[in-house]
Amino acid sequence: MSIEQAARPATSAAEPDGRAVDVRGLTAWYGAKVGVRDVDIRFPQEKVTAIIGPSGCGKSTLLRCLNRMHEVVKGARIEGSVRVGGQDIYARSIDAAEIRQRVGMVFQRPNPFPTMSIWDNAGVGAKLLGHRGSELSDMIESALRRAGLWDEVRDKLRTPAIDLSGGQQQRLCIARCIAARPEVILMDEPCSALDPAATIRIEDLMRELAREYTVIIVTHNMHQAARVSDYTAFMLAEDGAGGRLVEFADTDTVFTNPSDQRTEAYVTGRFG
Amino acid sequence: MIAATSRNRRRRRIVDTIASAAITGAGIGVIVPLVVILLFLFVKGLPALHVDLFTQNPGPTGVAGGGIKSSIVGSVLLLGLALVMGLPPAIATGVYLAEYGRGRLGFVIRFLVDVLAGVPSITIGIFVYTAVVLNMGNINRFTGGDQKFTAFAGGIALALIMLPIVSRVTEEMLLLVPQMTREASYALGVPKWRTILTVVLPAASSGIMTGIVLASARVAGEAAPLLFTALGNNFYSTSIFRPIDALPLRIFTYATGPFPYQHDQAWAGSFVLVMMVLVMSIGARLLLRRPGR
Numbered sequence: 219m220s221i222e223q224a225a226r227p228a229t230s231a232a233e234p235d236g237r238a239v240d241v242r243g244l245t246a247w248y249g250a251k252v253g254v255r256d257v258d259i260r261f262p263q264e265k266v267t268a269i270i271g272p273s274g275c276g277k278s279t280l281l282r283c284l285n286r287m288h289e290v291v292k293g294a295r296i297e298g299s300v301r302v303g304g305q306d307i308y309a310r311s312i313d314a315a316e317i318r319q320r321v322g323m324v325f326q327r328p329n330p331f332p333t334m335s336i337w338d339n340a341g342v343g344a345k346l347l348g349h350r351g352s353e354l355s356d357m358i359e360s361a362l363r364r365a366g367l368w369d370e371v372r373d374k375l376r377t378p379a380i381d382l383s384g385g386q387q388q389r390l391c392i393a394r395c396i397a398a399r400p401e402v403i404l405m406d407e408p409c410s411a412l413d414p415a416a417t418i419r420i421e422d423l424m425r426e427l428a429r430e431y432t433v434i435i436v437t438h439n440m441h442q443a444a445r446v447s448d449y450t451a452f453m454l455a456e457d458g459a460g461g462r463l464v465e466f467a468d469t470d471t472v473f474t475n476p477s478d479q480r481t482e483a484y485v486t487g488r489f490g
Numbered sequence: 491m492i493a494a495t496s497r498n499r500r501r502r503r504i505v506d507t508i509a510s511a512a513i514t515g516a517g518i519g520v521i522v523p524l525v526v527i528l529l530f531l532f533v534k535g536l537p538a539l540h541v542d543l544f545t546q547n548p549g550p551t552g553v554a555g556g557g558i559k560s561s562i563v564g565s566v567l568l569l570g571l572a573l574v575m576g577l578p579p580a581i582a583t584g585v586y587l588a589e590y591g592r593g594r595l596g597f598v599i600r601f602l603v604d605v606l607a608g609v610p611s612i613t614i615g616i617f618v619y620t621a622v623v624l625n626m627g628n629i630n631r632f633t634g635g636d637q638k639f640t641a642f643a644g645g646i647a648l649a650l651i652m653l654p655i656v657s658r659v660t661e662e663m664l665l666l667v668p669q670m671t672r673e674a675s676y677a678l679g680v681p682k683w684r685t686i687l688t689v690v691l692p693a694a695s696s697g698i699m700t701g702i703v704l705a706s707a708r709v710a711g712e713a714a715p716l717l718f719t720a721l722g723n724n725f726y727s728t729s730i731f732r733p734i735d736a737l738p739l740r741i742f743t744y745a746t747g748p749f750p751y752q753h754d755q756a757w758a759g760s761f762v763l764v765m766m767v768l769v770m771s772i773g774a775r776l777l778l779r780r781p782g783r
Contacts, residue, residue, distance in 0.1 A: 290676055292592070319679030329674040333692040342688075343678040391674070398678050 237263040237303050237401040237432045239284055239321075244298035245460070246279050246288055252460030253279035253288075257298075259451055259466055261402075266424055266433045268447035268469070270440055272489070275453040276461025277436045281404050284434065285321035286314040302402060319343065322400035326407045328387035330379035330394070337375040339390055343398025361397035365389045366423055385416025392423060403427060405435040409442065421446045440485055444473050452481045528764070535761030538754035543762075547726045548740075554751040558759050560726040561740035564641070565763075567728060568720060568736055569710055571645025576652040577702065583653070584660020584698075589686055600661075607654035611647075615715035618647040623719060635731035642730045644720025648709040655708065659701025663694035696777050703774035707767040713738035737763045 239261040246253040254276035261267045261284075269277040282288040283296055286307060300307050307317045322343075330339045337358060344357040362368040367389045371382070379390055388408060395403055405424070409417040424446045427433050437443050443450050450472040455461040465472060465481045476482045483489055542557045549556030587600055622629075622643040630636060667690050675685040691698075713736070716722070721733040722743065728734075737759055744756035 285677065287673065287677055290673060315676075315679045315681045317679075318677055323677035325670065325674065325677070327670060329668075329670045331674065331689050331693070332671065333689075333695070342675070342680065346678065346680055346684075394678065 239402055239432060239434065240299075240301040240304075241280075241284070242299045242301075244280070244283060244296060244300065246276075246283050246296045247294065248279075248291060249293035254283070254453070255460035255462055257453075257461075257463045259463055261432060261434050262449065263432045264428055264430065265448040266428045266435065266446055267449040267451060268443035269434065269436045269451045269453060270438075270443045270484075271453035271455075271461065271464075272484070273438075274461075275455045277453050278406055279461070280453065281323075281406055281434065281436050284402070284404055285318050285323055287318065287323060289314065319346070319398055320400055321402040321404060322395035322398055324388070324391050324395055324403065324405040324408045327411045328384055328391050330382075330387050330390050332378075332380050334379060335376045336371050336379045336382065336390060339379045340393045340397050343394060347399065357397050357399075358393075361393040362390075364396055364426070365393035366419060366426075367393055383416070385412050385419060388412060388416065388420060389423065392420070392427075396427075400431065402432040402434065405433070407436055407438055410438060417442075440473075440487075444469060452476075452478075452484060454480055454484070531757070531761045531764055534754075534757040535759075538758035539761065540758070543755065543758055548724050551724075551747075552749060554749070558735075558737070558740050558755060558762075560723065561735040561737045561759065562762065563726070563728065564720070564723070564735040565710060565737045565766075567730075567734060568641060568644050568648055568716070569706055571641060571730065572648035572652055572709055573702070573706065575645055576649030577656060580653045580656035581660050581698070583657040584664065585686060585691070587657065587661040588664035589682070589690070603654045603657050606650070607658070610714075611651055611712050612714040612717075614647050614650050615717060615719055618643050618650070618715065619718045622646055630731070633731050635729075637732050639719065639721035639733040640731045641720055641727075641734035644716045644734065644736070645730075647715035647719045648712060651709050651712060651715065652705045655705040656698075656701055659705075660694070660698050663697035663701065664690055666697065667693045700774040700778045703770050703777070707770040707774075710767055710770070711738055711763060713742050737766075 241257055241259045241261075244257040245255050257280060269280060271277050279288060282290075284300055284302075284307075288294050288296060296308070302317070302321055306312070307321070330336075331342065334342070340358045340361055341354055344354055344361075349357055359368065362371065367386060370386060371390075379387065382390060388411075392403075392408075409420050412420065421442065424433055424435065428448070435443075435447070447469045449466065450469045451466040452464045452472060453461045454464045465476055465478045467477070471477075472481060473485050476485060540557070542555065544557060544559055544562065546555070546557030547560045548558065583599070583603065587596055587603075590596065591599055623638050623640075626635075626638045626640065626643075629642075671689060671693060672685055675689045676682070680688070716736050716739055720736060720739070722739040723733045723735045741756045741759045741763070744752035744759065747753070747756075
């Protein structure tokens with residue numbers, strides 16, 4: 219166990235799990251419709267894991283189960299367990315808000331808070347944790363720096379966040395997420411609304427973030443998965459009965475020597 | 491063949507011209523009454539405008555001169571009371587309907603709010619008369635007042651008229667805030683109530699403000715619910731627990747009075763009232779147009 223892990227007793231006391239995300243027997247419904255079925259997967263800590271698969275295979279649903287955002291949708295429910303750092307995030311005694319602070323999320327479309335300045339946007343999560351004054355300022359600045367946005371916005375921190383470009387807004391959303399001190403960062407197709415230049419910046423950032431956080435991304439783009447991820451999970455919904463996990467291995471294996479025919483067909487572009 | 495097509499085309503063009511003209515005519519027809527009203531107000535009200543109107547209170551009946559300061563101040567005060575008493579429950583109701591009231595209870599409340607919006611203002615006046623004015627004895631025991639008709643009662647009546655308007659506007663404006671924005675907040679671990687207060691309400695604020703201003707403009711012109719609540723007052727008063735004058739009441743009194751100077755002041759008062767409402771409405775539109783979304 220590394221020194222850093224030892225310094226985080228709250229998350230590593232139960233099991234030496236650090237910041238890994240462990241999913242067991244997960245089935246998620248939207249009303250009567252099944253989104254994902256019987257998923258067992260363990261996302262290793264401080265790595266980038268990509269979830270790939272064709273549209274409607276349940277990758278976003280799986281992601282949203284990892285920070286309890288799934289239940290925001292009316293009629294949504296799950297079965298099975300999800301553990302973050304060894305702790306069952308669906309335990310009765312645990313508040314969804316607490317989990318969402320620990321497991322941050324970046325969405326498909328940049329969604330900064332429309333009425334807030336750049337500065338206030340980045341500070342929402344940190345403020346929620348009770349940080350104030352210079353401590354808060356430091357957290358915001360360091361988050362903006364780590365998101366690679368600081369130099370671009372340092373002179374206009376008080377201007378509305380929606381005046382930024384799409385790529386900058388998405389990096390602001392990442393900064394906002396980091397400033398809340400999460401353990402895991404989920405990204406739901408974070409580049410799909412961005413141009414190629416902005417995409418590259420976000421991809422670099424993902425690699426960067428994986429040094430401290432467990433990063434899990436959903437992507438439509440196989441090349442992106444191949445470029446940025448350490449591990450890749452391939453999902454597929456074949457019979458309308460919800461998406462299943464077909465294969466999970468390190469990214470090289472999935473793309474060069476997959477063990478499942480369907481994975482091979484998908485990564486070689488034969489469907490999807 | 492070609493001839494037929496071109497004839498067809500000509501017919502279409504004629505129908506199009508007629509339809510366009512009819513619709514444009516209808517559109518212009520709608521604003522004719524407004525223009526006529528404004529014209530009347532300018533012709534009759536503008537000449538009667540005088541500084542005394544804003545600085546003097548009504549003189550003894552039958553003596554020309556004096557002003558309607560007490561009515562203007564009274565109207566402003568009544569509106570203020572209505573806002574203070576009406577906005578908190580109205581906005582709270584709107585938040586409930588938009589953010590929590592998706593079930594059966596929400597449906598029932600939404601329906602009742604709509605019913606309240608349809609209740610004639612005179613009926614609201616009777617209700618407040620029965621519930622508040624006739625019960626002033628009990629209230630006066632705490633306040634030390636001795637009046638039955640009060641600005642307080644008038645404010646309640648106006649607040650009740652504002653309530654459904656502001657509630658529904660709040661609900662609609664909150665529903666316009668994208669779900670994406672709420673999710674951004676939830677995903678940071680912000681609880682729902684705090685998301686509503688710090689993210690959703692601010693995002694909807696300019697729309698809600700517009701609704702409040704429009705509701706204010708609406709109640710500023712109400713006379714019926716004030717007749718037997720605020721009652722009207724020939725003397726200047728700023729006390730909440732005394733009868734108070736209001737512009738619509740003064741206009742009614744003067745317009746139906748026997749003296750020509752009263753008629754002039756009624757016109758001038760109408761002019762002032764319409765200008766107040768107009769300024770508020772235009773202000774509201776500007777608020778809504780201001781970028782911030």
